[in-house]
Amino acid sequence: xxxxxxxxxxxxxxxxxxxxxxxxxxxxxxxxRLWAAAxxxxxxxxxxxxxxxxxxxxxxxxxxxxxxxLEDAAPASxxxxxxxxxxxxxxPAAAAAALVVAAVGVYQLREPAPPPVPTLxxxxxxxxxxxxxxxxxxxxxxxxxxxxxxxxREGLRYAVQVTTDDLRPVVEADDLAAPRFEVPAAALAxxxxxxxxxxxxxxxxxxxxxxxxxxxxxxxx
Amino acid sequence: xLRQKLARAVGAVCPSWxxxxxxxxxxxxxxxxxxxxxxxxxxxxxxxxxxxxxxxxALVDEIRRLRRRQEVTLxxxxxxxxxxxxxxxxxxxxxxxxxxxxxCLGHLVxxxxxxxxxxxxxxxxxQVARLLGWSPKRADNLVYRGxxxxxxxxxxxxxxx
Numbered sequence: 001x002x003x004x005x006x007x008x009x010x011x012x013x014x015x016x017x018x019x020x021x022x023x024x025x026x027x028x029x030x031x032x033r034l035w036a037a038a039x040x041x042x043x044x045x046x047x048x049x050x051x052x053x054x055x056x057x058x059x060x061x062x063x064x065x066x067x068x069x070l071e072d073a074a075p076a077s078x079x080x081x082x083x084x085x086x087x088x089x090x091x092p093a094a095a096a097a098a099l100v101v102a103a104v105g106v107y108q109l110r111e112p113a114p115p116p117v118p119t120l121x122x123x124x125x126x127x128x129x130x131x132x133x134x135x136x137x138x139x140x141x142x143x144x145x146x147x148x149x150x151x152x153r154e155g156l157r158y159a160v161q162v163t164t165d166d167l168r169p170v171v172e173a174d175d176l177a178a179p180r181f182e183v184p185a186a187a188l189a190x191x192x193x194x195x196x197x198x199x200x201x202x203x204x205x206x207x208x209x210x211x212x213x214x215x216x217x218x219x220x221x
Numbered sequence: 222x223l224r225q226k227l228a229r230a231v232g233a234v235c236p237s238w239x240x241x242x243x244x245x246x247x248x249x250x251x252x253x254x255x256x257x258x259x260x261x262x263x264x265x266x267x268x269x270x271x272x273x274x275x276x277x278x279a280l281v282d283e284i285r286r287l288r289r290r291q292e293v294t295l296x297x298x299x300x301x302x303x304x305x306x307x308x309x310x311x312x313x314x315x316x317x318x319x320x321x322x323x324x325c326l327g328h329l330v331x332x333x334x335x336x337x338x339x340x341x342x343x344x345x346x347x348q349v350a351r352l353l354g355w356s357p358k359r360a361d362n363l364v365y366r367g368x369x370x371x372x373x374x375x376x377x378x379x380x381x382x
Binding site (some may be wrong): 007008010011012013014015016017018019021022023024028030031032034035037040044047048051052054055056058059061062063064065066067068069070073157159172174175202204 | 284
């Protein structure tokens with residue numbers, strides 16, 4: 001490790017002590033989900049979502065610590081962590097939503113309207129809008145994803161997640177200052193021509209709020 | 222036998238401030254297991270892992286219930302955790318820092334927030350890497366940068382752990 005960690009014990013204690021005066025939130029996950037994630041039995045995507053929750057919910061953070069302690073105390077026969085493929089939790093939901101979008105798309109073939117950007121998450125959550133047309137075809141050597149916050153805001157930082165159409169992770173990037181990201185050609189090397197990739201942006205506002213985009217798609221030339 | 226296993230699991234991690242409820246928690250866990258067995262018409266066998274998970278769920282449900290009703294005060298909890306309880310001033314300061322940490326975590330870029338949250342939960346960098354499906358190098362980097370961000374944020378709030 002390369003940092004000064006003298007203050008970490010104090011921070012850990014202060015973080016843990018929050019539980020004593022906290023109340024559960026409305027959206028606390030069921031205990032078996034925390035149990036599985038803390039033991040390394042959940043997918044990284046599910047694990048990330050639950051860790052995000054524990055960052056803001058001291059009661060679930062306490063439950064997470066208990067799960068870890070219980071794992072340490074559990075009999076060996078009960079400790080068989082299984083690592084599932086690295087598929088983020090939101091992708092299966094996004095894929096299901098994509099089917100709905102596809103159905104809507106078929107319906108819209110009858111209407112002379114411009115194709116909408118695919119909506120793989122609830123539009124109500126959108127705060128980041130793609131600058132690319134739905135299923136735009138991008139060159140493999142210059143696969144630049146671009147977006148903008150809506151309404152326009154300054155000083156945002158962004159994180160991007162990209163997967164294949166069948167939900168395999170392609171690349172992730174974080175701490176981006178500009179609302180664009182070029183997917184490295186190497187990350188696309190194994191994808192066939194015409195392959196569809198899904199991408200999603202998370203925007204971080206200066207005041208601490210976060211906005212998750214819908215899930216967008218483009219095709220690789 | 223089932224009850225013994227459940228009691229062992231609950232006893233292994235039940236916080237001391239919940240000691241009075243320990244038997245009740247074991248009973249709740251046992252009822253849940255028996256309910257599953259009844260629905261399977263007695264066919265169901267239970268692995269140790271399943272029993273421990275059931276005990277854990279019962280324990281967490283009870284903690285949430287008590288926390289929701291705020292039946293446990295901070296004084297009660299700290300007095301059973303520590304031989305020498307911190308004074309009111311120390312507790313208030315600790316709470317301020319904890320609240321500051323929680324607020325600052327919300328400001329971090331997600332990968333750093335994930336890494337630091339796990340680190341604050343007591344995980345090592347290799348464990349952070351394993352849980353999040355990252356390389357150890359990436360986990361190390363994100364913990365390092367995330368802690369730097371966290372310290373800066375706390376400083377801006379006038380807090381110093």
